[in-house]
């Protein structure tokens with residue numbers, strides 16, 4: 001695991017954009033996209049490079065990590081909509097080639113296996129961007145998630161619903177269930193890139209990188225992966241040994 005510590009959040013975003021740009025320039029790239037606040041600066045930087053230096057996403061495709069269950073795609077807080085408004089609408093990545101788990105599927109129990117099959121059919125993910133929750137979650141794999149888990153329906157903890165209430169009118173509007181890539185699914189991406197800023201993430205980063213490999217810190221699954229880059233600012237690095 002390579003840990004890159006940058007002085008500021010904006011330099012973290014530049015470093016992450018550099019990594020993604022390398023894949024996009026190399027040929028048809030399959031990107032694994034996360035939502036949440038951590039990758040936003042990187043998405044903005046990639047959009048700037050598209051606008052100003054012609055970084056070309058024509059041959060790229062993308063898979064999202066997760067989606068709320070029961071929230072229509074058209075809802076402005078569905079991850080389907082969020083990734084479009086935050087990233088896809090600002091580059092020339094074909095929206096038809098940006099796939100997310102279908103949280104409205106009438107056969108939701110089978111949607112996870114369908115999604116994993118779609119990723120496999122695309123040849124797998126080349127580079128997967130990840131944020132981390134303060135409790136060490138990645139995707140919506142809360143503590144206790146099996147390290148080999150596949151894409152499936154999960155119940156959100158009350159804490160995560162409260163954390164995400166800021167994006168909704170009230171906590172009552174936050175869905176209770178999500179579809180999330182499993183830890184095993186995420187681990188199949190060829191390169192994992194974790195992004196974190198701020199003191200609030202310092203304990204989770206230390207546990208993920210240096211703590212025991214354990215389901216109580218889902219992000220510790222990265223320790224088993226042969227190609228991981230953790231890009232963090234000094235505050236998020238402050239609890240590393």
Ligand code: F6R
Nearest residue numbers: 034035036037038131132138139
């Ligand atoms: C988002 C996701 C989550 C977030 C995590 C950190 O698709 O899967 O695991 O990455 O909750 O969120 P932020 O970046 O908002 O601190």
